[in-house]
Amino acid sequence: xxxxxVMTICCLVFIACNDDFLDRQPKNSLTEATVFTTxxxxxTYCWKFYxxxxxxxxxxxxxxxxxxxxxxxxxxxxxxxxxNKVTTPGSxxxxxxxxxxxxxxxxxxxxxxxxxxxxxxxxxxxxxxxKAFNYFQLVAKFGDVPWLExxxxxxxxxxLYGPRTPRSEVSKKILDLLLYARDNIKTxxxxxxxxxxxxxxxxxxxxxxxxxxxxxxxxxxGEIPYTDYLQASYDASKELIGKYPTVHNxxxxxxxxxxxxxxxxxxxxxxxxxxxxxxxxxxxxxSSDSYAEACAESVQAFLCSDGKPIWTSSNYxxxxxxGDATMNVEFRNRxxxxxxxxxxxxxxxxxxxxxxxxxxxxxxxxxxxxDREYIDFMQTITGKPEADGSxxxxxxxxxxxIYLLExxxxxxIYNMNQPYNISSGGYYVYKHYYGANLQLLGSSQSDNSTDxxxxxxGEVMVNHAEAAWExxxxxxGVADITINQLRKRAHVADMNxxxxxxxxxxxxxxxxxxxxxxxxxxxxVLWEIRRERRVELMFEGFRLNDLRRWRKxxxxxxxxxxxxxxxxxxxxxxxxxxxxxxxxxxISKFALNLYPDNNRDAGRIVFFKEPNPxxxxxxxxxxxxxxxxxxxxxxxQNPGYNSPSN
Numbered sequence: 001x002x003x004x005x006v007m008t009i010c011c012l013v014f015i016a017c018n019d020d021f022l023d024r025q026p027k028n029s030l031t032e033a034t035v036f037t038t039x040x041x042x043x044t045y046c047w048k049f050y051x052x053x054x055x056x057x058x059x060x061x062x063x064x065x066x067x068x069x070x071x072x073x074x075x076x077x078x079x080x081x082x083x084n085k086v087t088t089p090g091s092x093x094x095x096x097x098x099x100x101x102x103x104x105x106x107x108x109x110x111x112x113x114x115x116x117x118x119x120x121x122x123x124x125x126x127x128x129x130x131k132a133f134n135y136f137q138l139v140a141k142f143g144d145v146p147w148l149e150x151x152x153x154x155x156x157x158x159x160l161y162g163p164r165t166p167r168s169e170v171s172k173k174i175l176d177l178l179l180y181a182r183d184n185i186k187t188x189x190x191x192x193x194x195x196x197x198x199x200x201x202x203x204x205x206x207x208x209x210x211x212x213x214x215x216x217x218x219x220x221x222g223e224i225p226y227t228d229y230l231q232a233s234y235d236a237s238k239e240l241i242g243k244y245p246t247v248h249n250x251x252x253x254x255x256x257x258x259x260x261x262x263x264x265x266x267x268x269x270x271x272x273x274x275x276x277x278x279x280x281x282x283x284x285x286x287s288s289d290s291y292a293e294a295c296a297e298s299v300q301a302f303l304c305s306d307g308k309p310i311w312t313s314s315n316y317x318x319x320x321x322x323g324d325a326t327m328n329v330e331f332r333n334r335x336x337x338x339x340x341x342x343x344x345x346x347x348x349x350x351x352x353x354x355x356x357x358x359x360x361x362x363x364x365x366x367x368x369x370x371d372r373e374y375i376d377f378m379q380t381i382t383g384k385p386e387a388d389g390s391x392x393x394x395x396x397x398x399x400x401x402i403y404l405l406e407x408x409x410x411x412x413i414y415n416m417n418q419p420y421n422i423s424s425g426g427y428y429v430y431k432h433y434y435g436a437n438l439q440l441l442g443s444s445q446s447d448n449s450t451d452x453x454x455x456x457x458g459e460v461m462v463n464h465a466e467a468a469w470e471x472x473x474x475x476x477g478v479a480d481i482t483i484n485q486l487r488k489r490a491h492v493a494d495m496n497x498x499x500x501x502x503x504x505x506x507x508x509x510x511x512x513x514x515x516x517x518x519x520x521x522x523x524x525v526l527w528e529i530r531r532e533r534r535v536e537l538m539f540e541g542f543r544l545n546d547l548r549r550w551r552k553x554x555x556x557x558x559x560x561x562x563x564x565x566x567x568x569x570x571x572x573x574x575x576x577x578x579x580x581x582x583x584x585x586x587i588s589k590f591a592l593n594l595y596p597d598n599n600r601d602a603g604r605i606v607f608f609k610e611p612n613p614x615x616x617x618x619x620x621x622x623x624x625x626x627x628x629x630x631x632x633x634x635x636x637q638n639p640g641y642n643s644p645s646n
Contacts, residue, residue: 036109042123043190045106049130052099054454055270056279056432063292063429067543068555069534073293073411073424073607081619082556082611088623088642094141095625097148103131104151125185128177129195129203135174136207140545141622143167143638163634168222171211175224175232178204182236192261198243199268201236202455205463208233210549213470217551218620219518230467237464240267241481244457251489252340252382252392254458256434256450265457272449282434282448286399288419292539294342294427295560296323296604302335302535307493309505324604327408327426327563328370336381336490337535339392343430344374346394347406352418356401363395363403396421397435406574408563410605413575424607425562431539459542461485462533469526483532495532500524509552515614516554553615561595562605616640 035041056062065072066079080086107127110120138145144164152159182200189196212229214220247265248254260269272278284290300323304313311320315333318325327345331338348371350363365372375394382391396404398420405418408426421428434450461482468474468482476497484494502508504524511521522530533546547553594603618640629635629644637643 036106036112037114039115039119039123042106042110042113042115042126046123046126046130049099049103050270052130053133053268053270054452056272056281056448056450056452058281058284058292061544062541063539064541064543065292066556067547068295068558068560069298069538069543070292070294070427070429071425071560071608072291074291077291078608079556079560079611081553081615082558083608084613084616086619086623088637089625091625091627093622093625094137095628097138097146099134100131100148101152103127103134104148107131108151121184122186125181125200126195128181129185129200132174132177132181132207133203135170136203136210139167139170139174140210140548142624143621145170147173161632161634164636166222168215168220168224171215171229172223174207175204175211175229178207179232193268193271195268198240199455201240202267202460204236205233205240205460205467206455208236209463209467210545212467214549216470217518217520217549227471230470233463234467234471234473237460237467240457240460241464244460245481245485247457247461247485247489249489250382251337254453254456255432256392258449258451260451260453266453267455267457267460269454270452272451274447274449278447278449279452280448281432282450283399285429285433286397286420288399288422290421290423290428292429293423293425293560293562293607294429294539295425296427296562296564297558297560298534298538299330299338299342299427301531302338303492303531305333305335305492307487307495309507311506312504324564326565328373330564331374335487335492335535337538339374339378339381341429341431341535341538343396343407343428343433344378344394345407346373346375347371348375348395348403350403350405352405353400353402356397356403359403391435392430392433393435396433408565410570413570423562425560425605426565427563429539458486458536462529462536465529466526466533469523469529474525474529483529486532486536495528497525500528504528509555513554516617518551519554520551548620551620553617553619557611557614559595559606559610560608562607564602564604565594566602567594568601 035045060066060072063072064070065077066081071077071079078085107124110124110127113120115123135145135147142164144167146159146162147165147170148159154160178200182197182204185195185197185200187197189199208229208231212226212233215222215226215229220226244265244267248263254260254263254266257263259271260266285292300310304310304315306313306315308315310316310318310323313333316325317329317332323330331344347366347368348363349366350359354360354362378392378394382393394407396407398404398418400420402418402420404421407428409418409422409428410426411422411424432450434448465474465478465482468478474497479495479497487494502524505527508524508527509522511519513519530546530550534543537543547555593606594600595606596603618638621638623641624635624637626642626644629637
């Protein structure tokens with residue numbers, strides 16, 4: 001009965017969505033005889049493909065909520081991998097060949113155009129870049145995928161209903177496309193902020209590292225050795241570092257600038273403008289639905305200013321065994337990127353609401369110096385005057401340009417009855433918060449016009465460092481041109497490779513987890529390289545793919561903890577709730593559960609229970625949607641997932 005029910009559902013999906021199958025009727029079909037003629041024709045046609053390269057989106061993937069970096073602080077939103085909540089979609093799920101089909105149409109028309117040979121090579125290169133990018137997304141999600149070499153017509157049953165092409169073959173084709181594009185594209189592209197040789201090299205750097213390490217750690221063999229991908233990544237990133245040896249000197253401005261034009265190390269960005277072409281990430285960050293959370297482990301990943309982990313650094317004032325410390329102590333003497341990623345603690349006095357900037361004079365300091373410690377500190381490190389709203393100054397502004405009177409601002413505890421910028425665990429994600437043009441944020445969900453970096457040298461440098469290690473080429477010289485460039489900006493001591501031994505980080509992954517086959521110990525130096533990547537790219541959407549390619553999905557099998565608090569600090573008139581018509585400061589009225597148990601005054605906040613059953617090896621790939629399996633019987637579901645025959 002179950003089998004027939006599933007089949008019925010899938011057939012209904014097919015009836016409703018049968019035009020989705022490999023996008024049999026391309027939505028962008030134009031008059032091919034006339035549209036693919038001149039240089040400008042191809043230029044116009046390709047603009048739409050830029051939209052798929054990335055964007056600001058307030059979603060779980062970009063905010064890495066299903067990784068070990070953070071969580072979605074809303075009930076019933078546990079990590080889908082740790083809590084076995086992955087489901088097979090009926091349709092969609094990222095199985096989309098629309099862009100690839102549209103690109104093949106263009107590529108097949110280049111030779112017949114009126115362009116000269118050099119221009120033909122250029123547009124073939126641009127098309128190859130976009131095709132490679134789209135196939136990269138598919139391979140990362142599904143592994144084996146159908147390879148479409150040319151324009152697909154309704155008569156091409158072999159292609160429409162054929163099996164998936166092996167991953168190793170597809171990946172080799174992706175690399176070949178990118179290498180051709182790198183060598184034949186116009187060096188400067190088609191003007192500012194367009195695909196050029198540098199951008200192609202950046203994608204080679206990203207893809208080569210991903211596929212090389214995925215094939216290595218998952219023991220995949222195929223068309224070429226995995227080291228060929230790593231070498232391509234290494235060479236491409238080396239070329240870029242030679243051209244761009246430094247990064248922009250202010251980390252925060254990479255994510256909170258109205259324009260990234262000309263910013264050092266930004267190779268390609270998505271430009272947002274107002275009115276009408278903005279994004280809503282900052283508006284939603286300030287709302288009552290601000291569920292993006294960092295966790296204790298991701299905060300602990302940031303080094304101290306002396307270049308050592310909190311477990312061994314003399315600069316860390318918290319507990320060196322557990323990491324436990326009040327938020328003020330925890331944030332002292334740390335990597336500056338922490339202060340621009342997670343909101344530091346503070347507390348001020350003032351009646352609510354106080355509106356920016358008219359009521360600034362009504363805000364007063366408390367009697368405790370620690371309450372304004374990071375207010376003063378952030379003013380010193382932003383490099384901008386206090387009145388400049390584009391920098392991360394404290395106090396924060398919540399929805400409607402109202403000053404937020406304290407961080408941590410905990411969900412369920414009504415801090416002066418301020419309902420926005422709340423956090424279930426206390427670590428408020430701050431990376432994409434933008435303080436300028438606040439007056440615009442109340443009128444539309446797409447008012448924010450900060451540009452989104454798509455390819456930047458920070459990523460290229462950590463790619464190069466990791467590829468170098470995997471190839472046996474990592475040394476102090478490589479560290480100096482990659483990791484240490486990033487650390488200078490972060491005010492962290494340089495990496496000294498010779499000092500990193502087995503005792504450098506006692507929390508390093510030593511492998512040997514009996515639940516997982518082939519669980520390996522991470523080399524001490526590689527551990528630090530991966531740490532640098534983690535903190536540099538946190539909440540930019542890279543972490544899940546990193547865990548997958550490293551074969552380290554087990555990192556999600558941890559109870560993600562929030563800030564260390566004392567219950568007694570919240571039993572005062574500032575944290576009253578309106579209960580039964582009155583204000584009650586009794587902490588028992590709030591959902592403030594502490595780790596390891598709730599029968600004590602102090603501990604770390606707990607929002608979700610212990611993960612169970614934990615990461616499964618099937619999660620290294622996503623499931624194919626059900627409708628595609630019905631439409632094409634030659635497709636086989638990824639192992640471990642439901643299929644129409646189950």
